[in-house]
Amino acid sequence: MGTVSGLVRSAFGWHRPLMWFATFAAAVTVIAAIGLVVDDRMLVGAPIWAKPCKFAFSFGLYAATWAWMHSLQRRHVRLGWHLGTFAAVACALEVAVVFLQTIRGHRSHFNVATPFDTAMWTVMASSIAVLWVVNLVGTILLMREKHVDRPALLALRLGALITIAGMTVAFLMTWGTEEQRANRPMKIIGSHSVGVHDGGPSMPVTGWSTTGGDLRVPHFIGVHGLQLMPLFVVALGFLAAGAPRLRDELVRVRLVWTFGGLCTGLLALTAWQALRRQPLTSPDLLTIGVFGVLVAGTMVAATWALRARKSVPVRPSVPEEALV
Incomplete structure (x- = not known):
């Protein structure tokens, strides 16, 4: 608090x-x-x-x-x-x-x-x-x-880097399709969707395509890394009150690296999926397999992150000025 x-x-x-x-x-x-x-x-x-x-x-x-x-x-x-x-x-x-x-x-x-x-x-x-x-x-x-303390600073840095990656994905939307370039005079040059026209069947609220790839998915994950990473550190601070192991700064640093890796992996996976003209809602076996590897890798990394250090005193909970 x-x-x-x-x-x-x-x-x-x-x-x-x-x-x-x-x-x-x-x-x-x-x-x-x-x-x-x-x-x-x-x-x-x-x-x-x-x-x-x-x-x-x-x-x-x-x-x-x-x-x-x-x-x-x-x-x-x-x-x-x-x-x-x-x-x-x-x-x-x-x-x-x-x-x-x-x-x-x-x-x-x-x-x-x-x-x-x-x-x-x-x-x-x-x-x-x-x-x-x-x-x-x-x-x-x-x-x-x-x-600021190490976990908080790392979260801010990783969040900013993930956001840059997410913003970079947006440039892929501006290339335009061959069909758009062939039509003269051009009226639309660029697309959120890959392999289908914008405005087709889509998910509610988000509007992401359900019939083709959609670059807005990795873009969304990326640009909100700026909020997700600091919020993750704040959540660790709250959880530390009931989980003494999370009061260890090194444990929190490891967990921040793990969560940052998960966000980066999801960004890369969804971008790859979109560029293969595959909707988020209909992944093929290859996409599902890669997602499974990402989840398994995250679980292994989280388990490693939670290992207690030997002969090192547990530090007190996250200080009030950790993120301020």
Whole structure:
């Protein structure tokens, strides 16, 4: 509980431009949720307000997480503040374009049907490229921090790296298919799905394709590594109260490595599955086999991680300032 209360107190020092954007994203999420109720229009096989709702929520969560992580910086603070500001602007442009295109009833992603649509897609693509660079530099700065405890710092580093990998997957969506390039004038260039058209049969809520590969699956796993890894450390802190072995810092470090390996493995597996034009809901025996190996490897690594050290005193539970 100390870690949680520390996080709340430290919120006053979080990066303000990122938190301003997170507030804006929360407002867009609420408006889009209302739109889902009152507007029955469909776009690319899904309720038209589904994309801005999910997009704003995801970007708001991303921004709030980085706002907190910037508050942990003790080195290159000024550079980190500027990077956070660039990220806030890039995120705001992304969400604003999606919201505007939804109001117009047009696709936001991959849309080059008109000069205005092309301009909007160019803004989105450019802002994502900026966000990727900012995320990379921010991660490098994070690698140099040493003031938090080892499990927490490792979780932050691994989470940032996994997020970069997840963001990189998004670039695969922009290549476009041969069919799209053959049609002139081009109206759509790029696709979330692999082997099928966007807008076909899909999973509820997520909208991921059930008839072909979908690169949004590894993208989702990757970009939310930024939240999953720190949350895993917080969970270990809570569990340590009833499990003395988790009070050993080395045990927690090993478990963080194990969980990070699982997230990375899932990202790689789902990306490979999507590129093979295989829906998440219909894995073949090869995919199931690789998943089984990943699960078995994780269990072995977790068992190894929980081994107690000999002749080494157990450290007290995670300190309140571990993540602040």
